[in-house]
Amino acid sequence: MADENKGLVAAGASLVWRRQRVLWWVFAVNLAIGLLGAAGARGQLNKLLEHSLAGEGLSKGFDFGMFLELIGRPNADLMRSSGSSFLFSLLFPLFMIFVAGGILAVYRDNRKFTAGDFFAASGAFFWRFVRLALFSMVPFGILAALLMGVDKLSDYVGDRSVSAQTGFYILLTGCAVVMLLVLFVRLWFDIAQVRAVVQDETKMWSNLWKALGISWRQASKLFRVYLCISGVAWVTLAAGLFLWTKLPPTATPVTFLLLEFIILMQLLTRLWQRASSVTWYQRHVASFPADAADFTTATPMELVEPASGTSDLGAEAWPAEPGVSDEPNAPVEAGNGNPAEPDKQ
């Protein structure tokens, strides 16, 4: 099992690497949103500091007192700039909903897409993914409520405890549990998206429940893969922030590169999770029909229903179809998703 997970993690990473154009485009859009979101603040700061020596303390170190004066100035209104940054940041999830179909199609087919192919695939799945995103607000909302409950519980217990750390540890444990549940919900909805793309599912409500069944039964495997990749994201984030504190205060260009590397790694790991889920799904659940010519909206494919007791899906899985393997590394019958096929990039 561990080897298989390792294989899946590596296969996902390999897929992200081979289709890295996706990563660079996603990163470019994220960077553009970041730059646009910061443009208002940059303009305000420029107006205040361009011909003033007052910013020296900020460039030679980070004079927090001066920073407070800057953000506290009524005529600078940097708080309004933070509002516009927030609005810009909302564009990115919308963008990701839009392109998710295209990204999964690229990973599904494992071949080079033209821009037209990519956006056609994106558009084909857009409304389905919007519906999934709306559905996802329910479990994420429940988890947000749970997090608030944990916060209240930690306050309540902490308030009655002699130890100052008790409340913190309750909160920490609660947050960790909620984080794992969030990760599971993410996995569940990722599988639903993968099913939509790989099998061209159109009924998102039933798709969602099927995806839940798969996610639940495969939790021990897929969830560990997700956790492992999330671990990479967290470690790179922590290491990056640590390095940031060690950089000289005047090294703004290097700082910029480091911070962008952190962002790149966050985006990479997210795509890595998606690529891993596509890979797993194709290996274990679905196979492409040999004549799957339309990569934008894949022809509805046969659902692999591994035999009871032999499948990773467990005893409750659907009856097995002839000609479909449930061996983890067995090549699929044909199609663009065949790992045995040479890379066409």
Added chain:
Amino acid sequence: MARRSFFLALISLSLTVASFSGQSPFAPKVTGPLSQRVVAYQIDAKYDPDKHTVDATETITYHNLTGQRLDHFPFHLYLNGFQPGSTWVSEAHRDGNFRTSTFDNGWDDKRAGSSEITALEVEGLGDLTKAIKYIAPDDGNASDKTVIDVALPRGVEAGQDVVFKIKFKAKFPEVIARTGYKRTFLLAGQWFPKVGVWWNGAWNCHQFHAKTEFFADFGTYDVKITLPKNYIIGATGVQVADSDNGNGTKTVAFHAEDVHDFAWTADPNFVVKESTFDGSVGAVKIRLLTYNSHETSWQRYLDVMQGSMKRFDEWYGPYPYAQITVVDPPHGALEAGGMEYPTFITGDTVWWAPKGQKLLPEGVTEHEFGHQYWYAMVATNEFENAWLDEGINSYTEVKVVDSLYGKNTSVLNWLGAQMGDSAEQRSGYVGVAETDSLAKPSYQDMSFSSYGGVTYGKTATMLLTLENLVGEQVLRKALHAYFMKYRFTHPTQEDFLRTVNEVAGEDLGWYWQQAVYGTQVLDYKVRKAESTRVDWASKDAPEDKKGETLYATEILLQRVGDFIFPVTAEIKFDNGETVRERWIGVDRWKRFEYLKKAKVLSVEIDPDHQITMDRDYLNNSIAAEPQRKATQKIATYWTFLTQFFAQMLSWLT
């Protein structure tokens, strides 16, 4: 004669207590009395930790040193401030918040406190319980029960003593505004009936206000507290007895001299850590009452106490008491933190406090220790001149923590960010610079932020700015002189200002008028800095050549604010030359002109960054070349945060 017998009695009592316990309330080289002891309190209190109440008897011996007959006496009952309708609660609700108490979610009965006198007798005059009358001298609020007045059937002649025998019951609120309980912890502040101060020819006994603190006469305190025997207790003064009552309780006795208040704390979970400071008048015991879960802060508390006591001893004068008790309140008891009582202070910390930030526990502990000088010994009227204690203490806080932790890092030196205490004081002030003057009673200030920004921040920045005029060392000498002259008395703001004038050797009235009595705002700006070729009108002028072309440079400085203050401007030219100009700053603007074979690079008012009262630092300079590094840096961070937040959101889709 009566006065003499009173002092003899007090000295006799002190000697009795001291010989009984073997512990003097003073440091080894100090002998009392240090103050004009107007009152002597003897309190016998029983604490019920389940009900958070104290039942007590109190004997107040008041010596009439007013020079006139007194026929009525006002008393503070501060705990009654924590009741709906009281002036304290109304002000806290109206003006913002006192720490965490806004009452925005309505009144909470757990926050209720009370102080009830069940019997009041005056020796020789009988039971006067029925003569108790609630008064509201500040706002006439009939619902406020924080001050009572007792009319005597026969007045107390000048020089005579009067003895009040009081029975009272105090109920503590869940910790609020410097007093109360949290779980098993109790901070008992302002918990007993306290007589007002005869000051400037009248009784001075204000109601309890949300924005201001206290005022009381010096005297002696002998306090016995009975409580469960597993409790660890600390209090003003020194412990002189501890007896087991055999019924699960113990009685602990404390004695304090030349102090004007008495606070105590108790908790069975306290951990005691001790250290000794070797001051100029002998050893002083530092007794820290803390918790196991704050272990990371223990040494930090003791270190900052050592450092602060050393600086105060060297710069301002000796700490004459034998002990200082430092209370580290438990988590959730924020409102008990950061408070001063004579020889007894409360700090504050969190178990995860990074060492790179010095606010908790260092900054707050230093500040509260500073109040031993500017409040406990130089006992100004905190109701009417809060800046004399909080403000001067904020200034000395800047000087002490800067010397301990670095001028630009005394508040923060963590994760690449730095901040000095002077910047912190200034940040409180700049937003409320024109709201309230220092000279008016602080409880009348516009809001809590104006009270904080003006009382603490403006005073500190005003004195830091004054260093520009008289020098840091002169101001230090002035504070030393002020402390030595007025310790154990109740000086006024005029006493302070006069002392600074005397030590500085000049009349600074023009400065005080603006900075203390007025609300003028100090703001100077560089309006223009421009170099133009002298031969600009010539049609056949040669091309610019560095070092050869002659330029006329015009520098225009402007006084934007209405505060007049002399300023220095530094002008830098592109040939490396630097010129400093002094402008008295009276007119609205001043022009400086130069004829040089060099162009101006930059002009900066206050190039040494000493005029901390200048509200706008950004207009203090003009640079010819664009200065984009700071903008690029912040924009880089801003971009990253936007990107990071965006990708976090996208994770949900």
